[in-house]
Amino acid sequence: MLSSDIRYIGVDDIDIDLFEGQYMVPAGMSYNSYVILDEKVAVTDTVDLRKVDGFLANLAAALDGRKPDYLIVHHVEPDHASSLQRFLDVYPDVTVVGNVKTFQLLENYFALGSTARLVVKEGDTLPLGKHTLQFVTAPMVHWPEVMMSYESTEKVLFSADAFGKFGARAAEEPWDDEARRYYLNIVGKYGPQVQAVLKKAAGLDIQTICPLHGPELDETIPHVLDLYQKWSTYTPEIEDGVFIAYASLHGNTALAAERLAEIIDGKISGDVLLADLARDDSAEALSCAFQYKRVVLAASTYNAGLMPFMDDFLHHLKAKNWQNHVVGLIENGSWAPMAAKTMKAELEGVKNITVVEPVVSIRGAVKEADLASLNALADAILA
Template sequence: MNQAIEIKKNIFWIGVNDRRTHLFENYWPLPKGVAYNSYVIIDEKVAVIDTIERSRMDDYIESLEATLNGRKVDYLIINHMEPDHSGAIKALLCHYPDLTLVGNSKTFPMLENFYGVHTNLLEVKEGSCLNLGEQQLNFYMVPMLHWPETMVTYLPKEQLLFSGDVFGAFGTLDGGIFDDQVDLEYLEEEISRYYSNIVGKYGMPAQTALKKLGGLAIRMICATHGPIWRSHIPEIIAKYDKWSKYETEEGVVIAFSSMYGHTEKMADLIGRFLAEKGIKKIRIHDTSKTHPSYMINDIFRYKGVILGSCSYNGGIFPTMETLLSELENMGIKNHYLAFFTNKTWAGGALPRFTQFADKMKWEIVAPHADASGSPKSQDVEDCRNIAYAMAEKLKA
């Protein structure tokens, strides 16, 4: 059984670690697992804030019952309806049939569609309050972070923000649950990969939410994934502000698709020429090997993007198509762009790359390089031109 951890007087973390699931949302790799965080406030009334994914439901219910020691749950606050946080709702209703489900007007249609639940509902709106006794809950709407019904719950007496998916992270909580108890350096990529792939499409809603919540005194951020923030609150807020403004560092992501190694040679040439011009942060990814989530994470970080593909059935290679589609869906802004292509007889990737550039509206810094088979002397010069032009843009 998981042990509940008291994070403030009569406020408990009752989350679980998941080291068995390979893919989050059946798509994003979880090499370091993931934590599902739920919380319970014990006052004159008892409120649970979000639940967990259903695969660990038995442990969760046991932990909750042990924490409550015979008390019943009066309210379940639903900040977000995604099943990794709402998965235990029906189990809670079986154990506590009289509990009231608290959400907003966009929560309840999803609640009925997912679980057939449509009774004992309490609708809250922007700025609504719910009195538990000594504690009071305030609610703020943060739509499209990252679903339309998302909201956050604020506990003014303790200055706690229950933030849902906002400020979350991939990775299990190995030992500690607070940011100052875990190895943040070890989790750094999982924090940024979580933002870039789960929240990253919604930069403008994130900026709106940061401004709205900026007036709150916050001593602890209790997200539904990753560590509870209490010692590095300014740092994680600053990262969200930077990421949601699409601010980047000097560096280049080179992503390539290669069947026989010729396009990969071009990627390596471009990387070496970038290094000649003083670019140190160069990340080269093979799209057939690297999951898009890692490439997207690097693209959120670095300003320069250089994409290369061999020809495949007269068009672009399938794994490059996947990356392009992901980037188009994300709508990432403010990057410099260049392309390189390779073919054996005819056709090629350029029409799809051109379509991508038109859609993304990133600045193209150099003409593309187009080789036939192993790069020849002119192809090498074209790769050099791409690298030098990109470096010049970044250094400017």
């Protein structure tokens, strides 16, 4: 329970295979919803339809016979709003609260018919009694209709998808890594929009953040804001460390990546992290590529281009506005290596990327001369 008046009524989803149809969530996912019990009763968002029964049971228990006056829809994406119809079936007299875009998008999923609506805009307030909600629009964090609301009596920010994380609440795992993987993959592209919301939030006295996924945040708010500041400005967190991502057909490029990791490990105190783009979680690899200032990309040549997993990885990085990194390249090819040239071409136009020399070009197995080149690459990427 958050307070006697603001209660958590969300649900954990631990049998979901992939979140948003693509992200591995080994610790599950939570869909958060809250009820504010005052003279008027407001519910913030619903949950994914997968878990609607648990949600409605939690809500009924918290209401203890009362009926909600308002359902505030901060975000229309189905992980939060797909239970709307089921909610309306039980509480047909509720007033749905959203902005103009909220209702436009809701109509894509539901026929709202005669359901009562309250259309709000930036800065509008909704008095509930002792509590008052003030609406803060947050377009493209993560959809165009997204809004947050600030409850001024208990100083709570209902922050929509922002400040969420992968992982069920029951998992109680550390926040940073799964919040980073969640943010960079899901919202990463929209750094400037997140910046705009952070500026608005700076004007509010926030004691608790209630995101739509993961735990509420209170004493860690300064730390969390600091991370969001970095993530939304594409500022790498780790300078003293190297992330090496490889895509290898027959294992020789993988071996070169491992050799490079060993060489670098002998030169620095920071971490050297390796990812096999074919086998490891690509969302985690993307998250690491943002986190580390220094990134090495190693790939086999494949049909005069790149092994597809590296191609895909570069495509994803660019789609999320990846920028501000020092990059080393390793290629492998048996007859006409093309991987480095292709990676360089892919990186053209990516903001503030420095590709260091030498680019290591290997033909088949890693040989003595390649080790010298890898050593030179290690020095260059660390310089």
